[in-house]
Amino acid sequence: EAGVAQSPRYKIIEKRQSVAFWCNPISGHATLYWYQQILGQGPKLLIQFQNNGVVDDSQLPKDRFSAERLKGVDSTLKIQPAKLEDSAVYLCASSSEGGLSNEQFFGPGTRLTVL
């Protein structure tokens, strides 16, 4: 079974530039998550989708971050404009359902460096 795919793996940009990350979840998984993992910290949820609808985006900085999952499969996370403090690894995860007991399966992440 193929895992969660993410691209690119690495991205370096200058502050105020824009960047986009792509995620393709495990086939059949209805729930998709985007996390931000700053160096030395645990992952922090940015947004959760159930199919193509947003379940939780309470921690997404909506003035600069946006995400979509138009067809309920793959997803894109965008940052516009980027700030220095956005330097982090952006992890995508999926699960078969959004239930409390379901484990999440993570992709390899995209490491973003903002200069």
Add this chain to the structure above:
Amino acid sequence: AQSVAQPEDQVNVAEGNPLTVKCTYSVSGNPYLFWYVQYPNRGLQFLLKYITGDNLVKGSYGFEAEFNKSQTSFHLKKPSALVSDSALYFCAVRGETGANNLFFGTGTRLTVIP
């Protein structure tokens, strides 16, 4: 409010010795507890979870964890450590009520010394 504490940033253990990685939590309602492992340049991998039932949970790669409700702890254990167990370990929790998202600790780096 949900929180997870991993009190040790770093744990060193000799190969073949038992290992313990500590985790305590605070949630609303009953807890749903998870352990994940992160190897260099790879995403987090699920190890095990506690939902209900037996307090001792067995997971992947010989790891187990013990749920202790009175101490609000969920320590990760393994009877005999391998060098290949060296990685970053994260404890995570969801509460039965309140915020639905998975809340992660700051991680513990385990180094197994040959």
